[in-house]
């Protein structure tokens with residue numbers, strides 16, 4: 001996968017909201033979500049060097065892991081289709097084996113050629129064990145393994161390409177955090193005066209150690225106040241924000257990552273966390289494919305839907 005195949009740089013879009021002018025803070029969103037309809041945002045970054053590596057090793061199968069709404073599963077399936085590589089998704093949740101066709105993410109991934117192996121949540125936790133990987137070897141033959149969320153050194157290398165020399169005017173850069181690979185890549189290519197703030201979608205402070213495996217720099221912090229209860233947890237307030245933000249700025253965000261990120265940034269602006277004159281760059285890391293699945297869940301719960 002290379003620059004010839006896909007557009008590689010997300011455009012920067014300025015956000016115009018009264019709270020920003022009131023606090024004299026500039027907010028610009030890097031629209032990495034627009035890179036590609038299926039391999040969007042950080043997924044393009046994370047897959048790029050991994051696919052090149054699989055090809056170089058002469059492997060024609062990629063095996064990877066994910067949950068029912070995984071952006072990484074969706075992107076890997078499409079990248080496989082694009083580059084003639086067989087893809088296998090090991091999916092958390094045995095029950096989905098009967099129902100995957102009703103899950104928009106998995107149905108699309110299948111349409112794009114991905115085969116699935118559904119495993120129980122207990123087995124999924126052991127997915128890095130040698131015995132589990134041996135079993136997969138027997139089932140599928142030799143494959144190139146990409147970890148859950150696509151987070152490895154090559155993924156971080158890809159994420160180092162998110163920032164460009166044109167971004168040197170920003171003094172704060174904010175991004176969503178799942179595994180922390182994207183944040184680490186951004187930190188690696190940031191300039192010494194730039195502060196990188198990561199907003200995790202998961203509960204817990206366990207990420208810092210993982211991030212330190214991928215970066216030696218210290219100009220970053222994690223803000224754990226905006227996970228909204230944890231991964232894939234949403235509230236009516238978050239949905240209302242996502243719809244409000246889309247209406248005001250024409251920027252769609254997803255309920256798992258980027259909606260929480262933008263909510264968090266604007267809440268911090270409101271609470272004077274940033275000095276007047278701060279120039280913030282928020283990385284839109286994609287994930288919009290997950291909205292369809294989330295809307296099915298919201299509908300069942302009688303909650304308002306995310307407008308697309």
Ligand SMILES: Cc1ncc(COP(=O)(O)O)c(C=O)c1O
Pocket residue numbers: 041042071072149151176177178179180181182183254257258285286287288
């Ligand atoms: C849309 C989106 N944004 C952000 C992230 C978080 O990235 P990372 O796992 O590298 O922290 C993910 C998950 O990979 C994602 O799908």
